[in-house]
Amino acid sequence: MNLDSEPWLLRALREVQAAGAVSLQLERRPAGGNHARIFLLLDGDTGRATAAARRVRELLGVERATRQLEVTYGRVRGGPGQVAVLTRSVLQILYEMGAQIEVPDADVRRGDTLATEVAAPVDPGERIIRVHQGPSAPGNAFAAVPYRDRWFWIDAADYRSKSAFTYAYVLQTLAESGHGPPSPVVTIPAQ
Secondary structure (H helix, E strand, O other), X not given: OOHHHOOHHHHHXXXXXXXXXXXXXXXXXXXXXXXXXXXXXXXXXXXXXXXXXXXXXXXXOOOXXXXXXXXXXXXXXXXXXXXXXXXXXXXXXXXXXXXXXXXXXXXHHHOOXXXXXXXXXXXXXXXXXXXXXXXXOOOOEEEEEEEOOEEEEEEOOOHHHHHHHHHHHHHHHHHHHOOOOOOXXXXXXXX
């Protein structure tokens, strides 16, 4: 990833993270509610971490002494000491990754699928995940699957793609392990 093209806030957050000076804290609300508050903790006390944490606070528009920021969902923060984060849904993340899978030209011509997107929004020219395809089983694959007389795989030496695949797998597992809608309650009057 080319850090020169990366937004300033992400660069500063990466520096704080690399120094081990950033963490998240979950605070559950009492009284049986299932709501929780999430806080971003900036603990930059030494060298580069101090400068990066100061830059993060400056870019977020919070007071210099603020070490704890409540993370809220949305485009605009609700008040001082908060940072608003507008995330993508799991479906949007999986769609973005799926659009980067190499697909056979014949499948595109038939209208079975769209052409592979070659540029990811993260860094032009670099994909979030690189899934190769070909007529035969790969020799050095981290993960591989046959589909319609073709093989699709992630190369074992491609750390970025292996990480993205693992992340997507964890998201899918979390989505599948959620509780479904409650079953209806049937009440039979007793006499």
